[in-house]
Amino acid sequence: MQMNASSIVNQKAEWEKLGVKLPAFDHAAMTAATKEHPIWVHFGAGNIFRGFIAALQQRLLNEGLADRGIIAADTFDYDIIDKIYTPYDNLTMNVTLNPDGTTSREIIGSIAEGLRADSSDAAMMARFKEIFTDPGLQMISFTITEKGYALYRPDGSLMPVVQADIDEGPAHARHAMSMVTALLLERFQNGAAPLAVVSMDNCSHNGEKLQTSVMTIAKAWLEKGYVGQDFIDYLTDESKIAFPWSMIDKITPRPHKIVEEQLVKDGIEGMEPIVTSKNTFIAAFVNAERPQYLVIEDKFPNGRPALEKAGVYLTDRDTVNKTERMKVTTCLNPLHTAMSVYGCMLGYTLICDEMKDADIVALIKRLGYVEGLPVVVNPGILEPKAFIDEVVEQRLPNPFMPDAPQRIATDTSQKVGIRFGETIKSYIAEGRDLNTLVSIPLALAGWLRYLLAVDDNGNAFEVSADPLKDDLQAKLAGIEVGKPETFTNQLDDILSNASIFGTDLTKTVLADKIKAYFKAELAGPGAVRKTLHDAVNA
Structure with missing residues (x-):
């Protein structure tokens, strides 16, 4: 058995015999609709996203409460996209590790596209610009770890890559935060539609950290003459760009040998973990605990998926x-x-x-x-x-x-x-x-x-x-x-x-x-x- 877009349609009985729950929606239709008019882009394509956040949107898709999925992007480790997303048609085998020793399996199919957020790849950057200028885009979210937002070295000076991004301007952004700021500039210049910019990382004041990093770069570009004050005003107007805070909790450890062996024993191919060039140990499956919590400040100026119906707490800051x-x-x-x-x-x-x-x-x-x-x-x-x-x-x-x-x-x-x-x-x-x-x-x-x-x-x-x-x-x-x-x-x-x-x-x-x-x-x-x-x- 191979996990791909064809097998989840043509080999349903075989998957179900292996105790694997399949997407209950038209995967091809969801993919096409999402690519045409995206509503959600997520940066940080690792396990917490695949095993938790993407599964939330799958639940909405399964219940007919959404018709589009998520576009995943990685800003750091492009091998994740090339070796874990693309060969499996962006599907993930999600294995829940229950305290009683049983496991539950579900193929997560809510990810419509996997992109490398690589500023040196012109085709990828063109696709990101296309996505960010779609007025229907509702949210971009992040699980890039706390250090993904960091612009400064321990001695208080800017990281060389960030300094270069500031000096060379939006067209040459390389750091994740510079790239996101440059894409927000594209959105501003093409209609200035609203957007929620949501950190879902496991750190205190995550929305504030994200906002501070974006504003630091935007204001530096203002000083250099790359952007106008009107762009700064757009970023600071909460009716246009919001930076909701969130709290996330779900333990998603690295792929475990026991889980891998169980999947291989059942004839599911391609489940062996790989080590990427950035030293990430990752597999086509995610193993994670059952308890999970996601609490988000309900500040979405362009609308949002009905996440509260998937178990998310939507509340105040x-x-x-x-x-x-x-x-x-x-x-x-x-x-x-x-x-x-x-x-x-x-x-x-x-x-x-x-x-x-x-x-x-x-x-x-x-x-x-x-x-x-x-x-x-x-x-x-x-x-x-x-x-x-x-x-x-x-x-x-x-x-x-x-x-x-x-x-x-x-x-x-x-x-x-x-x-x-x-x-x-x-x-x-x-x-x-x-x-x-x-x-x-x-x-x-x-x-x-x-x-x-x-x-x-x-x-x-x-x-x-x-x-x-x-x-x-x-x-x-x-x-x-x-x-x-x-x-x-x-x-x-x-x-x-x-x-x-x-x-x-x-x-x-x-x-x-x-x-x-x-x-x-x-x-x-x-x-x-x-x-x-x-x-x-x-």
Whole structure:
């Protein structure tokens, strides 16, 4: 069996015999209608999009609540389009990993087109201009990760590619944010129709980050004379261009061998994962947990799909912000990061296995229930304690959710300021005693110890990718595991960096606590375990 546009029509019985749910709409008609008059373009063609966002539109298509799908684009890894989208006619095998050990399979067919957002490809750029100048386009959305919006280097200077985009103007845009701004300019110059520009990335104030990046580039082009003030006015008029905020939550780990083997055993071809030239490990299938949440600020000046009928919460910005803060700063993401760095050092390769470790469970329970909940804001649509309960009792222990601490430890330097720094700031703002915190300084000490790339048995391991990895490891130079005396004041330069932690930790009592945990974890083999155990059981 091959997954393609022909087989989902001509081999329905065979697919259904394999327990695969098929699109319940005319896939060819949807594709043609979408290409002719697109309503939705999504940038970031990876797993969270394929396994969650595209599945939402499929639900609307299945129920006759929509007649058009989504156009997917990738701004970073063109192999995803060329090797995972095009050969399968933009179809995805979506495998849901249920907590009881069963799996559910559905072919997602709501993606009408897969495009490479490559500014050097004239044909692709012409197609994007065609799409963006269609007055019926309602929304463009993004899952490009938080760093996809970043324009600046850690030292505060513009990235060279962004500076070049600013100097050379809209016609030569290369960075994702420059490209989107240039396409919005095309829309402005061809009728100035409204549009919602929606970040669906898993980061705080995602709509604000997206808006800030777009406006930074647009205003720089204004200064250079590439655009007029009228374009700036268009971007800042919410009745024309809106940047709704959102909160997204669904764990979509990398393709797992067990799932691949089950699909291959059933005779489904082409399910073997590939590694792209940009080092993305991806397959024609997505495996993901069942729980999912998407909360979006209902600000769509040109209309939108009926997403509330697919389970999306459409609400106001304040509620989105509270829900997102609840998850990212308290109820899920901090737990994930804390357990990932310790899991890597303690030799774990699966999050579900970590949930059998009493010390790690104690670490994240204290982090969520004891340290986080006192300063969390209840968003009203989801209850924070119940959310943590689901995370700790169902989601993280799910043995059929093959998520790895190594994946979650990626880009930790970009995450700690939100995942821990926001709670620290809340404690300071509310006059709470920072000395009562244990799991937060333990998590931060664990991350810095993790950066030494030596596990708790004294063996070297590979630190996950992180844009600040080289810089941070250089600052830790000279510190040796097993020789605590090699640790002097090397952490000060890191802990004082408010751009990493959200605040200068050396001006708080937490710095000494982090240093003490860090030094204890250097003592030798088993020191990480002993420090963790002693701290969470004190």
